[in-house]
Amino acid sequence: MRRTALVGNPNCGKTTLFNRLTGLQQHTSNLPGTTVEAHHGKFKLPNETIELIDLPGIYSLFAESDDEKLVVQHLLGEGVEKPDAILLVLDSSNLRRNLLLQQQLQDLGYPTAAVLTMQDSAKRRGLALNISHLEKQLGLQILGINPRKDRQLAAPISLFLEKLLNTAAPELPPNDTESKLQRFHSGEKIKGLSLETLLRYNRIESILSACQTQESFGWKSFTLKLDRWFVHPVVGFLAFFAVMMILFQGVFTLAEGPMTWVEDAFAWASAGVESFLPQHKASGLITDGLLPGLAGVVVFVPQIFILFFLIGLLEDSGYMVRASFITDRLMRKIGLNGRSVIPLVGGFACAIPAMMATRSIRNRSERLATMIVVPLMSCSARLPVYVLLISLAIPAQQFIGPVPAQTLVMTSAYFAGIIVALLIAALFKKFHPSQERSEFILELPAYQRPRLQTVAQQAWMKCKSFLQEAGSVILIISVALWALSTWGPGDSMNQAKIKAEQAVQELECPEDLEPSEFQSQLESTFRLEASYAGHIGHAIEPAIEPLGYDWKTGIALISSFAAREVFVGTMSTLFQSSDGNVSGIRARMQKEIDPHTGKPKYGIAYALSLIIFYAFALQCISTMAVMKKETGSWTWPISLFLLYGAMAYLGAFIVYRWSLGFLV
Amino acid sequence: MPMTADQLRNGESAVIASLHEGDYRLRLAEMGCVPGTRIKREYQAPGGDPIAFRIDTYLLGLRLEEARLIEILPEDKGGNA
Numbered sequence: 001m002r003r004t005a006l007v008g009n010p011n012c013g014k015t016t017l018f019n020r021l022t023g024l025q026q027h028t029s030n031l032p033g034t035t036v037e038a039h040h041g042k043f044k045l046p047n048e049t050i051e052l053i054d055l056p057g058i059y060s061l062f063a064e065s066d067d068e069k070l071v072v073q074h075l076l077g078e079g080v081e082k083p084d085a086i087l088l089v090l091d092s093s094n095l096r097r098n099l100l101l102q103q104q105l106q107d108l109g110y111p112t113a114a115v116l117t118m119q120d121s122a123k124r125r126g127l128a129l130n131i132s133h134l135e136k137q138l139g140l141q142i143l144g145i146n147p148r149k150d151r152q153l154a155a156p157i158s159l160f161l162e163k164l165l166n167t168a169a170p171e172l173p174p175n176d177t178e179s180k181l182q183r184f185h186s187g188e189k190i191k192g193l194s195l196e197t198l199l200r201y202n203r204i205e206s207i208l209s210a211c212q213t214q215e216s217f218g219w220k221s222f223t224l225k226l227d228r229w230f231v232h233p234v235v236g237f238l239a240f241f242a243v244m245m246i247l248f249q250g251v252f253t254l255a256e257g258p259m260t261w262v263e264d265a266f267a268w269a270s271a272g273v274e275s276f277l278p279q280h281k282a283s284g285l286i287t288d289g290l291l292p293g294l295a296g297v298v299v300f301v302p303q304i305f306i307l308f309f310l311i312g313l314l315e316d317s318g319y320m321v322r323a324s325f326i327t328d329r330l331m332r333k334i335g336l337n338g339r340s341v342i343p344l345v346g347g348f349a350c351a352i353p354a355m356m357a358t359r360s361i362r363n364r365s366e367r368l369a370t371m372i373v374v375p376l377m378s379c380s381a382r383l384p385v386y387v388l389l390i391s392l393a394i395p396a397q398q399f400i401g402p403v404p405a406q407t408l409v410m411t412s413a414y415f416a417g418i419i420v421a422l423l424i425a426a427l428f429k430k431f432h433p434s435q436e437r438s439e440f441i442l443e444l445p446a447y448q449r450p451r452l453q454t455v456a457q458q459a460w461m462k463c464k465s466f467l468q469e470a471g472s473v474i475l476i477i478s479v480a481l482w483a484l485s486t487w488g489p490g491d492s493m494n495q496a497k498i499k500a501e502q503a504v505q506e507l508e509c510p511e512d513l514e515p516s517e518f519q520s521q522l523e524s525t526f527r528l529e530a531s532y533a534g535h536i537g538h539a540i541e542p543a544i545e546p547l548g549y550d551w552k553t554g555i556a557l558i559s560s561f562a563a564r565e566v567f568v569g570t571m572s573t574l575f576q577s578s579d580g581n582v583s584g585i586r587a588r589m590q591k592e593i594d595p596h597t598g599k600p601k602y603g604i605a606y607a608l609s610l611i612i613f614y615a616f617a618l619q620c621i622s623t624m625a626v627m628k629k630e631t632g633s634w635t636w637p638i639s640l641f642l643l644y645g646a647m648a649y650l651g652a653f654i655v656y657r658w659s660l661g662f663l664v
Numbered sequence: 665m666p667m668t669a670d671q672l673r674n675g676e677s678a679v680i681a682s683l684h685e686g687d688y689r690l691r692l693a694e695m696g697c698v699p700g701t702r703i704k705r706e707y708q709a710p711g712g713d714p715i716a717f718r719i720d721t722y723l724l725g726l727r728l729e730e731a732r733l734i735e736i737l738p739e740d741k742g743g744n745a
Contacts, residue, residue: 060694094722097696125721190690194683197693205700214721223723224706233710325716325725326709338714338725437687440714441695441730444723 001042002165003051003081005074007105008089009098010057011445013117015039017089017147018054021154025461027353028454029315031342032057032443033360036067038074044154045162053083056359059097061104061184062193065367066630067359075108076181085164088114090142092122092129093446095212099204100197102138107180109172113141113164115157120146121446126215133211148451223318223446230322240323243314247348248414249407251307251383258302266295289482289573293474296384296569296585301463303387304380307349308459316450320345321442328440334422335429337361338440340370344421347377348414350462351623355630365434371627372428372640373421375618378414380466381564385614386413388568392586393607409611417615420647469622473563481559481573484533496530497523521591528552528574547613547649548606548656561619609656617648669703669717670731677704677718678736688733696720697734 006014010032019026022041027034039054055074056067063069074080086105090098105112122129135142143160145153184193229235270291277283314320320342328338339361346354354374361367378386390406398405487493500523504515507522528534529551536558537551544554556570568585575588592601618624624637631637672678680701683689696719697703704718713728 062690062694094720096720097722100694100696122721127721190687191685194690194693197690198698201693201696201698227707227716231707231709231716236710321725325714328725328727329709329711329713332727439688439691439730440725440727441688441691442714442725443695444716444725446723 001049001051002085003053003083004043004085004087004161004165005053005055005083006089007055007071007075007086007101008057009059009091009094009101010034011443012057012089012091012094012098013147014057014089015054017115017117017145017153018052020147020150021157022052025457026054027458029312029320030318030445030448030450031315031321032445033067033339033342033357034315036070036356036359038070038080043158043161045158045165047162050161050165058101060100060197061181063184065360065362072181072184075110076178083110085111085113085161087161087164088112088140090114090116092116092119092144093125093127094118095122095127095129096201096204096208099138099207100200102140103200103204104184106138106140108177109170110177111164111167111169113143113160114138115160116142116144117147119144124221128213128215130211134207137207137211221446226447227322227444230319231326236322236326240326243319243323244345247307247310247314248411250310251303252410254306255302259299262299262302263295266291266298270295284486285479285482289478290475292572293478293481293566293569294471296572297467297470297474297565300380300384300387300565300568301467303383304349304466305459305463307380307383308462309455311345311349312455312459313450313452314345315342316448316455318445318447321444324442325444332438334426335366335369335434336373336425337363337366337370337438339442340366343370343374344377347374347379350379350381350466351375351377351620352626353462355623355626358630363434363436363438365429365432365436366438368631368636369425369428369432371630372636373425375620375623375640375644376417376421376424376616378417378615379564379620381470381620382413382614384565384568385560386410386611388571388585389607389610392589392602393604409608413611413615416612416651420616470563470565474566474569477559477562477566478569478573481533481555481570484536485528485531485574488527488531489535492530493527496526500526525592533574546656547652548609548660550601553606553610557613560614562621564614564619567614605656605659608659609652612655613648613652615648616644616651618644666735667737668732669705669726669734669736670715670728672703672705672736674705674707677702677739679703679739681735681737684733684735686733688730692730692733695724696722697724702739703734703736 006018008014011030011034015026015028015035018024018039018041019028021043024039024041026039033056035054035056037056041052041054042049043052053074055071058068058071061072063072074083088102088105090102102114116131131142131144141160141164143156145157147153230239270287273291274287277286323345324338324341327341331338331340340358343354343357346357351374354377355371358367358370358374361370390409394405394409396404396406400408500519503522503526504519533555534551537555540554540558541551544557549557552574555574556567559570560567571589572585575585575592589602618641624641627637628634666681667678680697680699680703682699683692683697701720706716706718706723708715714725715728715731716723716725717731
């Protein structure tokens, strides 16, 4: 299959075009540096199918950051196959700067053609272009398109690309492309390259003066009017704070309805399955293991979708770049960069894409520091844990001053992560000061109306991959957990039954429970305690007791080191809430009594301690794997795992002791 | 002492005369900050740093130390450097 690579400046619409042509849903947004890896897709030409390669945006072939280097590697064919042709994407509203890359590329000998995007915004800036003149001047076939709006893009582009692929590449001496690219790659002769760039701009200037006219330099734009507020010293920061608040509040209020539907659907399915299956031990695998485990994940899809959707809107409108702009000064002081804000906010959704998004930060220390603190942003996988624990221990009607106590605890959990992240970054800077130059140099794209449909589709894609990944982890863990909690060593399970019968005689039945219910609850508690899972839980209990956790929590804690969202599923399996929803587990946990004291087991100190533990601990194998890939070794992921684990333990201990003395 | 871009006030424009030597020179040139280009200071972040400039047809955010490397001339005198 022949390959065509999409090359162009950041934020000129490459990925939007790629998605249109291939039908894929790669992440697009209105900020430079959205694409940080190569995407591959298929596109049909009249007589063949070709592979399209979407590459990160670059301003020039002089590559410094990892996303820029990736483009040069593709053009060199380093570790990948070279493309057969290049489709250059040119932003018409910024033609002068875009043509620099065109000038550099044309020396490389690839068959090249160009598409012009953003002609509407060029018009708004008073720019008029004669395309056929430009074609002649550049010796390049050019097609004007609008990948955001044109529904009929495939036909003209397939003809255009077919023609391109059938043009013979210009004859060049062997290894000419390589030697030309190496010049940029080595990056040693910056002085020479600067001079070359100035000369290229001279040529561009003379080309453009022949085919582009500009009405006036005056520029009354909507963007500037909005920016007056968004970068205002007072209003700007208030707006940033308000945007974040709306983000978090929206996640809860908007998701409430859909979450109940999912819960109801699972309760209904679970009841159906239970009546359908024969009474057999193996049926328990489905009703007590799989279903509650899955429900524990699926129920949070609405929240995760809304979180991704709202962050998507912020990125697609162009606001996130302004957030970078106003925070750069502060971020610089603690060894980060204004650009770090984008991955950090993205980290509230998921640390994995956020780690990759740091590629566009050029300074290696700033990039590393950003990656180090990204896992401290409370990601969507922690939401389920927070929601369960908060609703378990804090009544919805309780207020602290004018603020609902539940909201206050949730906000504090997020802020605990943010504040610690800033502190860690500052410490990192102190002990690991950067030797490289730090730069900001960031294009501020014009605001645009967010593409609701696109943002929604992309948020849904992320939910799907969350479901697939979490789903498979949960599948394995819930089966293992079910087996471990169904069987026990020797005849311990039989003895548990006898013990439970004795306990029923000795303990008083609580008033709100039927005696039969009380007996079956005690029995299942004793059986679980006697099972393999119980033995494991009891083995680690001494280590977690100072934090206020019992052995059941211990099992959930261990299983969520694979992925945090497993916590809720595990708890629902352990508490045998077969309807598997939050209120079901919560009801079970609230009813849970200490068999030795007869009092409720899971109070507010327990919940706060666990929330802090989850806020800090690095319980995500995928995040560690991505960090290993991005940093090139296991040193950082393992060090962070240990450091954040220790912080989680210490933090949970302090919070537990403090709230025991304070709140109960 | 020639003027540099950071000394412009919001809303003022000028023409780029030259770029100081150094590591940022290439990056600035690539972003279109080359002699002869019109530059206009649009606004700044709280605290006065970074600053948003219009370079020809687009907005570019630069830190103070980056803007200091861009030497400028009043608009009527420049244009063909």
